[in-house]
Amino acid sequence: MRFPRPAFPHWIPAVLAGILAASSALPTAAEDSVYPVASPAEPGRTNSISVRWKKPRDGRPVAEVNGLDPVRLATLAAQSQPPTDWRRILAVHTGPRGAVRRDLPQLAGDYSVTNGVLRFRMAFPVNHGVEYRAEFHPAEFHGGGDDTVAYDRLYLLPPASDRDRPQTALAEIHPSAAELPENLLKFYLRFSGPMGRGDAYRHIRLLDESGAPVDLPFLELDEELWDPEQTRLTLLLDPGRIKRGVLPNEQSGSALAVGRHYTLVVDADWTDASGRPLKSGFRRRFRVGPADRQSPDPEQWILRPPVGGARTPLEVSFGEPLDHALAERLLAVHDVAGKPVDGSVSLSDSDRKWTFVPTTPWKSGVYRLKVGAALEDLAGNRMDRLFDVDLAGAAAGSTSGSAKAAPGGAVRTFEVR
Amino acid sequence: MNSPLLLSAALAVVATSGGLQAGPDTGFRTGNPGFRSISQLAFGPDGVLFAADTKSAAVVAIATDDTRPPADAQPIRIEGLQKQLSGLLGTAESDILVEDMAVNPASHRAYLAVSRGRGPDAMPALVRTGGGDKLELVSLDSVKFSKAEIPHPPADKVVGEGRRQSNPRLESITDLAFLRDQVLVAGLANEEFASTLHAIPFPFRPAADGTGVEIYHGAHGRFETRAPIRTFVPITVGNEPQIIAAYTCTPLVQLPVAGLKPGAQVRGRTVAELGNRNRPLDIISYEKDGKTWLLLANSSRGVMKVSTEGLPQAEAITQPVPDGGTKGLSFENVAGWNGVTQLDRLDKTTALVLRKPEGGLDRLESLALP
Structure with missing residues (x-):
């Protein structure tokens, strides 16, 4: 099968290919579609060469060149000195046609030859809205001849239609x-x-x-x-x-x-x-x-113990706002045997109040509220250490707040009746 | 031919095969390290690259086998690095984030930690220079590597139903460096204002002590705070290994490496105070004219040259530093080094910088050390 020399500029097929690919939102639109762009009709060439994209596995499509002279392909594949530069023969890149010759690096990926087919597999999955161009250069393959017209094929997953519509708040x-x-x-x-x-x-x-x-x-x-x-x-x-x-x-x-x-x-x-x-x-x-130079003090917190036999909330009032993330993560309820009690946690009153609702109803008995040592207030003060310690003040015995050694954290007990 | 013939000669991907042998002695094995993210980079000897994976809370050592300069070594100069990376990795320019850069002292190639994408599913990539303006992806499919988990903080008390799914706590690795037989890793948590520095013996061994070093900063011998390290560089002062570290609160301090033991509380000795617009981003050291100098990239994207003359000889620093903020090493701004975001030493006389001058393209280039 021969393709006549094109009567339109060579970039049109590429644009058409892009439009074809863009005409469907499905990733499969551009796959397996043989699109033999016009090639020079030269004597002695079979001109059945086609470039196409194969369906991606794990999102990484494969560009294939079919119809290549098998003897020449095998010769090139066997070359090791000097190495065959497959990137010159099958250039895969994200620029316009021919861009790879100028200033853009080619896509990272692997080349292989199997059953007379030259393949390129991308190192990364395709992204929506990026044009991937596989560009076969016959002159590079044959070691000479006219290379003004190449065979090429675009792979394009169009951008999502609501691309610009905000979704996140x-x-x-x-x-x-x-x-x-x-x-x-x-x-x-x-x-x-x-x-x-x-x-x-x-x-x-x-x-x-x-x-x-x-x-x-x-x-x-x-x-x-x-x-x-x-x-x-x-x-x-x-x-x-x-x-x-x-x-x-x-x-x-x-x-x-x-x-x-x-x-x-x-x-x-x-x-x-x-x-x-x-x-x-x-x-x-x-x-x-004013600056907060007091340590959080669990001894001063007000615990409102829940009632046994129900999933009533345990409420803990800190008396001040504490660090939201740390208060959410570092407080936990354990039973008398030291086993964590499963439940859900919420903070309210601008992070002054911690509420715990158990997954199953409370049983009567003694529980412990354990407080991790890394808990901070809004100024980064911990139970065991202020954010910035005034050593002069400490030496004079006037450390503000009630910072005290609590390397393992603090424990408050409460009883469910 | 039924099985694919892989053509390794002309790939845009380079595979590394380590000079270090895999095996129980070194802890190296061959395979894919499975990076979930890649950020800070540092080189050890013999082309061993240390790469931080913040999302996995791990440091991975990769034997790159890149141990000598390429035969056709040309000066590195890449104009429009971000665009070049987007072409190599097949994505939009806006989806490229250069996380860090490190030069392999054995080959003088630059390695770049790159995120392909900006979302939580961004794919990590390791790219290196191939001389001149060439870039190549380093394939991580089959490399000799060894991994060290960064010890986790005490177990989280996850009790909430909704929070069984995920733990929002994450400790970003802000810098790492190899020094003699250990990898030093500085981290900053996204919840508690912690000051963790981990000294991990290399070759990595399992079950390292999980405790980090707590770093404190004493200002004027009076106020003492937890002081996360932003960036640091190992140097030797009077035969004693030290690190010069920049805290997030800007003082430059000196810490003896001998004191960086698990569980230790260390107070850095302030050696310079940097002003408000000189928040440190990256730091390297080099020798010139028989002296040791520091180069410090800062938040105003300029570079400062700091003399280490006058650094005190090593001693255990356990007491608050008197008058820490009033005496310091002398430093000067390096003229013309504008817009620097990444910095490393390329060879004895040259630095490699990634910079984006005002109104210009971002570029990777080598500059003579000042």
Whole structure:
């Protein structure tokens, strides 16, 4: 079968191929479709060459070249010195036709020859919206001849139709109290779905009462402190500005000033894991109160014991807001034998109150509320250690708060009747 | 021919086969290390690459067998690195995140830890330079590797029904380095403000002590805080291995490696105080004119050169440092090194930097050490 030299510019078939592939949302649209683009009709060539994409396994499609001269193919495959550069013969890349010759590297993947077919398998799965072009160069294969027209084939999974419709929202910010301490250590930003990583700090600002951004209030870490699902970002306030006696604190002072109001602003153009912007921006206004230099003290917490025989809640009032994530994770109920009691936990009253509902009804008896040592309040103070210890004050016996050695955490007991 | 003939000669993927032998002695085995993420990189001797996998809470040692410079070694210069990586990995430019860069001192090739994607399902990739402007993917399908789990904090008390599914706590590895016979790993948790530094013996052995080193910072001998390490570099001061570490709160401190024992509480000696706009990102050391210097990339994307003259000889630092913030090593900004985000020593006289100058393309290039 011969293909006449095309009467239209050579890029048109590629565009058509792209349109064909784009015309269906199904990933299979572009598979197995032999699309022999026009090739030069030269004497002595069979011209049955076709480039096609094979159905992907594990999302990694295979580009195939069929109809190659088997003797020539075997010769090339057997060459080891100098090595056959299969990338020149079958170039697979994400640019426009011919781009690979200029400035774009070719796709990472493996070449193989089986049963007279040259194949390329991508190292990574395909992404929606990216054009993958398999470009066969006959002159490179034959070691000469006209290479102005190549055989090529696009693989394109079109972008999702609702690509730009926002789906993810910033669901909540902790701490949520109206007043936060001057030495506040962190915020948690929880989203309704997974977010994209890499430019978080560009989308978060802290504004003062005049609406002017506070200069460098946050610890900006390239790693960005996300949870594994990337639905929660931990935003640390710059510890250098909180810690007394450190240069940034002495130069610029705390990012937050007592008695002032601030607004934490999150921009709507922050994109989620699939590249969509947020449904809306987010603003949280708060007032700044005095620095908290007291350790959390479980002895002062108020426990409201539940009633036996039912799944009534155990309520614990801290008397102050505690770190949301740590309070959620580090408090646990154990029975008298030391066995953890299964149940669900919730925090309320701006993280001042912890509520536990057991999976099965309470039995009468003594229980223990165990508190992990790593529990922090909003300023990073732990039970056993303040965030920044004033050693001079400690030596003088005037350590504020009731910090005491509790390396293994604390225990409160309560009785269910 | 019924079985596929793999054509290894001209692949855009390079396979590594280690010079270290797999076996019980070294703990190395052959296979795919199964990275869930890849971030910080550091090289040990003989082309052994240490790569952090934050999501798996592990450090993987890979015997790259990349132990001599390529025959046609050309100066590394890659314009538009992000675009080049997107072409190699077959994705959009916006889906490429360069997590870290390290130069293999044995071959002077640069290795890049790259995330392909920005979401939680981003795929980790290891890419290296092939000389000049070439990039190649390092296949991890069959490498000689050894893995060390980063010891977990005390067991989580997961009680809630909804929270059986997942634990939101994650400790990001902020830096790692190889020093003599151990890998030092600095981490920062996304919940408690912890200051963990792990010293893991290498070759990796199972059942290492799970306790990290607690690092404290004393300011003016008065205020003492837990002090997570942002970045650090091992150096030798008077035959004594030390690390120079930059805390997240910006002081540069010196810590004797001998004191980094599991469970120890260590207080760094402040050797320099950096100002508000000089938050440290990356640090390397080098020798020039018979002296040891430090180069520090900082958050304003400039680079500072720090003299180590005047570093005190090693001694156990267990007491708060008096006047820590008022005396310090001298440092100067290196003119022209703008927009630096990644930094490593390429050879004795050259640094390799990844930078994005104002209004320009991001590029990987070598610069003479100042």
